[in-house]
Amino acid sequence: MQVAILGCGQLARMMALAGIPMGMRFSFLAEPDEDASPVNGLGPIVTLREGVAVEQLYRELGQPEVMTVEREQIEVARLQPFSELCPVYPPVNALYQCQNRWRQKQMLMSLEVSHTPCVPLREAVDLNTATDRFGFPLVIKHTEEGYDGKAQWRLHNDQDVAAFAQQAQWREVSYLAEPTMNFEREVSFLAARSPQGDIRFYPPTENVHRSGVLLHSVAPAQALPASIAEQAQAGLARIQEHLEYVGMMAMECFVAGDQWWVNELAPRVHNSGHWTMQAGLASQFENHMRAVAGWPLGSTRLQGAAGMLNLLGIPLDQKALLTDDVSLHWYNKSVRPGRKLGHLILQDADVQAVRQRLLALNEKIYGDS
């Protein structure tokens, strides 16, 4: 089966490496300025060019039987024409609904999925509504830009609000304002859905961030109230069914006691699911490819526990990284400070052992920072 992936980053790389063993062949669609080094050698790379017919690009991609994407920040108008030549999964409309935080929130409201409250900001005066309702510190998020904590602001007082209003670029709901949530931890729920409507949940995964970037994950999340797992998985299923979704989806949640709120949805494979790559089950990448190909989904049952540590701005040195019984996934990207360049995975009998080993690795690699 010939499959095309829009995007050439590490998620595209890991999707291809999960599909090749199952007999898939890949091609990649790159933005004009995109660095395709993560997928180099895994199949032809075709660049999106203005003025070139979609049919021509489709032929250059090897006439794929299905297309998928590695990111949601894609102009829907560019992707839509491909869906007339082959199935595009996740469906283009699902990407459209998820790629804007305000559309996401409206969907969560309509489907009655618990989420962090927000005030949509259309103009400077809406900031007053938000501060009246949520107080300080107030969190502002761009509705369409930003990942890994970028395009977000934290306003601590009226001066911050005035300064933000001054530099903000106002158009139809450019930003959302949210309260600072008093949560204890972040847990992500990951599920694959097939075109036939079969849904498989991975064990809930607990995530620790550093400077807004995911640092490490542990699965299964420990001592998570059963009511949260049930409600969150039911909510994720409602979202996937509503969107007629196909593929992997991640739902990041804040958790405090027995309360939980969706922070954001990612309509794709997700960093918090990288631990699935060597955990004795079908990885999120494998299940994404199985789903988009219309093949039966694979096991999401975890024996024991697993953990993942992101390699952020760390140069490749296998002799140093491959100690302590970990496995390494490297993305072939050039090294820049803080950049996601790879990750380590480890398994153990229980979460306690995984967590201790992750913390030791973290200290060894990043020092005390």
Next chain:
Amino acid sequence: MQVAILGCGQLARMMALAGIPMGMRFSFLAEPDEDASPVNGLGPIVTLREGVAVEQLYRELGQPEVMTVEREQIEVARLQPFSELCPVYPPVNALYQCQNRWRQKQMLMSLEVSHTPCVPLREAVDLNTATDRFGFPLVIKHTEEGYDGKAQWRLHNDQDVAAFAQQAQWREVSYLAEPTMNFEREVSFLAARSPQGDIRFYPPTENVHRSGVLLHSVAPAQALPASIAEQAQAGLARIQEHLEYVGMMAMECFVAGDQWWVNELAPRVHNSGHWTMQAGLASQFENHMRAVAGWPLGSTRLQGAAGMLNLLGIPLDQKALLTDDVSLHWYNKSVRPGRKLGHLILQDADVQAVRQRLLALNEKIYGDS
């Protein structure tokens, strides 16, 4: 790191797919008539040509930092010159010692590793010695040819012996004669050894054959006496140390009660270790590549249990094969009856569950045969 693999079959394919995530790049050295489809798309394929200097082939291979092999049946004289340009692992001498059954047996004798007894056959008269010692049925194995039960004969009476002697091609120890062993099961021991001498054992694996070809494996082997595991692993370690071995090695053993005998050694990754590919540890392919690269070895600790079913002569149909929570590894080879074309892997909490699911899969795929 640039790595060259001699051979272009499924083992080379799976080695490359294990090395690429760790940042390795591959090239492949093919025999003139070799079908390279399993490694197509994973790196340049260079064909061994008579009259072309080794230095030239080495350059075409991208000047690899290390070379490895996917099979032991290779003319040592062809491989040796490469070892003057870069390390070749396993060492050429280790391949030489293992590629001939008689040299293998002599090594097992000298290292006092329990093995099936044998009589070396240099000429027809040696068959009498063998029948006197072992009786019937007598098993004859070619010393250099044959895998998956090929180049083996079973002699039931004097007529069989005479017929075999008639068609045999005698030269210096062309054949070994062995008794028919009364064993209860076949267990393989798999270990990786690093250039630094670190050895990691995978859990013993129990194998079931059909018509001389491995059909399925389950790990860990159930109710294996601790004395056997200890003796066998100590024996395998002596062999690896004696050969200054680097990489994966498999030791197939017959087991009856608390007795065991090495049947044969494979100086490479092995079909009975394919279950390690998705079992929550570093696979045999990953550990082989880590060993030959001189990197620290990865975890061989299994949580729960795992199993593997070979796909023999079964056409590729992912919708049919990917059910029952299995994962699929397909080799991109053309379909021929009985040919190893891929395998399925599954995991579960215990061996009993794995075995039941394997038997059900076996019946579903192969019927009652």
